[in-house]
Amino acid sequence: MARADIPAGRRSARAELIAAAPWLAGVLVLIVGVVLFPAGYMIFNATRDISPFGVDRGSAGLENFARVAALDALPRVLLNSAIWVVGVVAVTVGISLGLAQFLNKAFPGRRWVRLAVIVPWAASVVMTSTVFYYGFDPFYGIINRALVDIGLLDVPFGFTKQPVPAFAVAMGVAVFVSLPFTTYTLLAGLQTIPDDVLEAARIDGAGRVASYRLIVLPMLRPAIAVATLINIINVFNSLPILRMIAGSIPGYSADTTTTLIFKLIQTERQVDTASALSVVNFALVVVITLVYLRIARPMRED
Amino acid sequence: MTVTASPAADSVAPAAPTRRTAGPARGARPVLMAAAGALVALVFLAPYLVMIIGSFKPRAEILRVPPTYLPEQWRPDNYVTLWSTPETPLPLNLISTLVISISATLLVLVVATPAAYYTARHHFPGRTIFLLVVLASQMLQPTVLAAGLFREFVVLGLNDTWFAMILVNAAFNLSFAVWIMHSFFAGIPSELEEAAALDGATRLQTLRRITLPLVWPGIVTAIIFTFVACWNEFAASLVILSTDANQPLSVALTKFIGQYDSAWQYVFAISVVAIVPVVVLFALIERRLVGGLTAGSVK
Numbered sequence: 001m002a003r004a005d006i007p008a009g010r011r012s013a014r015a016e017l018i019a020a021a022p023w024l025a026g027v028l029v030l031i032v033g034v035v036l037f038p039a040g041y042m043i044f045n046a047t048r049d050i051s052p053f054g055v056d057r058g059s060a061g062l063e064n065f066a067r068v069a070a071l072d073a074l075p076r077v078l079l080n081s082a083i084w085v086v087g088v089v090a091v092t093v094g095i096s097l098g099l100a101q102f103l104n105k106a107f108p109g110r111r112w113v114r115l116a117v118i119v120p121w122a123a124s125v126v127m128t129s130t131v132f133y134y135g136f137d138p139f140y141g142i143i144n145r146a147l148v149d150i151g152l153l154d155v156p157f158g159f160t161k162q163p164v165p166a167f168a169v170a171m172g173v174a175v176f177v178s179l180p181f182t183t184y185t186l187l188a189g190l191q192t193i194p195d196d197v198l199e200a201a202r203i204d205g206a207g208r209v210a211s212y213r214l215i216v217l218p219m220l221r222p223a224i225a226v227a228t229l230i231n232i233i234n235v236f237n238s239l240p241i242l243r244m245i246a247g248s249i250p251g252y253s254a255d256t257t258t259t260l261i262f263k264l265i266q267t268e269r270q271v272d273t274a275s276a277l278s279v280v281n282f283a284l285v286v287v288i289t290l291v292y293l294r295i296a297r298p299m300r301e302d
Numbered sequence: 303m304t305v306t307a308s309p310a311a312d313s314v315a316p317a318a319p320t321r322r323t324a325g326p327a328r329g330a331r332p333v334l335m336a337a338a339g340a341l342v343a344l345v346f347l348a349p350y351l352v353m354i355i356g357s358f359k360p361r362a363e364i365l366r367v368p369p370t371y372l373p374e375q376w377r378p379d380n381y382v383t384l385w386s387t388p389e390t391p392l393p394l395n396l397i398s399t400l401v402i403s404i405s406a407t408l409l410v411l412v413v414a415t416p417a418a419y420y421t422a423r424h425h426f427p428g429r430t431i432f433l434l435v436v437l438a439s440q441m442l443q444p445t446v447l448a449a450g451l452f453r454e455f456v457v458l459g460l461n462d463t464w465f466a467m468i469l470v471n472a473a474f475n476l477s478f479a480v481w482i483m484h485s486f487f488a489g490i491p492s493e494l495e496e497a498a499a500l501d502g503a504t505r506l507q508t509l510r511r512i513t514l515p516l517v518w519p520g521i522v523t524a525i526i527f528t529f530v531a532c533w534n535e536f537a538a539s540l541v542i543l544s545t546d547a548n549q550p551l552s553v554a555l556t557k558f559i560g561q562y563d564s565a566w567q568y569v570f571a572i573s574v575v576a577i578v579p580v581v582v583l584f585a586l587i588e589r590r591l592v593g594g595l596t597a598g599s600v601k
Contacts, residue, residue, distance in 0.1 A: 026413025042450030
């Protein structure tokens with residue numbers, strides 16, 4: 001990649017940094033001030049004793065972390081988080097692989113189908129979730145009525161009234177809103193596979209399954225990696241879906257660590273404990289990401 | 303570090319690669335494919351159809367047991383009465399959403415464009431680190447940092463202000479904007495700019511007449527993407543904006559959903575009002591979503 005560099009010849013590193021500074025300053029100020037500083041401040045707050053009214057009452061050592069560890073709901077919430085991330089991401093990527101393959105083929109009206117697929121991506125996740133919450137209501141819910149009318153249910157079922165069914169519905173909604181981004185990322189990957197490679201495979205006698213497994217999937221690996229990683233981060237941090245669909249269920253049995261943090265901040269007003277849990281939460285995202293990179297080895301060159 | 307399998311990483315070809323190599327296929331196959339396509343489209347649109355239909359039902363009907371599929375009585379005036387309900391000052395919520403989204407998008411544009419341009423054109427010590435920090439900031443989302451952001455703005459006295467949310471929205475959408483514009487700038491051969499300079503153009507003229515028109519698609523993509531993300535932001539607004547009048551539509555809408563009584567017709571009408579414009583915007587950049595998106599995320 002040819003780049004035009006400053007013609008002034010070799011300048012000192014210091015001079016180059018000073019020249020670059022005005023161009024980068026805005027980005028740096030925002031990232032340091034609104035991303036890195038609050039991250040550090042949150043870690044600091046996790047070791048402080050903060051009153052429900054926001055007064056810092058001094059150091060708390062590791063007490064906040066101890067309080068997080070002692071939460072009765074913690075094992076269930078951690079298990080929920082694991083099921084949530086693994087389940088939603090795996091199902092999303094699986095469905096998207098098929099959907100991307102389909103949308104990569106030419107057929108009449110494809111442009112319109114693609115446009116329909118981006119709607120849940122553009123739409124607010126909160127708003128999309130409200131339709132499902134309404135639809136699954138046992139009394140006036142339209143999805144419940146449809147399920148009864150087509151004979152799948154005898155009577156309407158209170159999907160959003162109990163932890164497990166509500167959690168399952170929320171997972172379905174999470175898959176639904178994650179599909180567009182994932183499908184488009186995989187579609188971008190599919191379009192980098194040259195036609196003549198597939199052509200050559202066909203001439204060599206490879207069937208559809210063989211050429212998909214031996215050519216398409218390996219060449220799609222970077223796109224799958226990007227889609228999976230971004231999905232892991234997004235799904236793990238997802239708040240609105242569970243909040244909307246399972247939010248009215250008392251207790252923490254349909255919570256993930258992320259939704260629990262918001263309950264701690266808003267209803268319990270425990271910013272210190274919430275900060276400690278947030279630190280744990282962020283560590284978890286990092287660990288899950290590393291585990292994914294280690295198991296799936298998406299960057300492997302072969 | 304891997305190069306994402308994306309054609310847009312270095313050469314930004316404006317033409318979206320549409321594949322019609324085999325020519326029009328014959329027989330029943332295209333018809334079947336089109337039918338399957340229609341089914342896929344229906345699945346993705348179904349919740350929004352329910353939303354639109356529900357927004358026209360009278361309150362009594364939308365809470366009726368069992369529910370009706372189509373309104374027996376169509377009530378387009380829901381879209382009028384919506385703006386003066388006791389639950390939340392909706393006109394103010396709309397203004398709030400507009401002010402925050404537009405300001406945050408402009409802020410992103412103002413700070414991300416120079417950074418993207420400079421990192422694409424110049425090598426300097428710390429360039430890679432800078433780009434990595436920008437990329438890493440994408441891993442941290444407002445949801446993860448909500449507790450820290452909340453405390454920070456309380457201490458700064460900015461809690462419950464538009465300004466705080468403008469900063470949050472801008473900061474957390476910078477990453478994408480910088481990366482996508484960076485790849486567009488990098489895709490323009492520097493010879494083009496040098497030629498303009500030889501012809502006597504000043505640096506600013508070159509930027510205005512040569513570079514900007516070529517990266518315009520990248521800028522538009524960044525603008526739309528950022529705007530839509532800000533428009534839909536929920537988690538940070540929820541903890542930072544506590545006054546009804548300051549809240550954006552995404553938070554205000556939840557006021558209509560109660561434990562015992564919900565005004566679903568209004569929930570859906572607000573949703574339609576909020577979703578239609580961003581879907582149209584997104585449709586405008588649909589072609590670039592296929593090629594250019596991953597170029598920005600990993601390189």
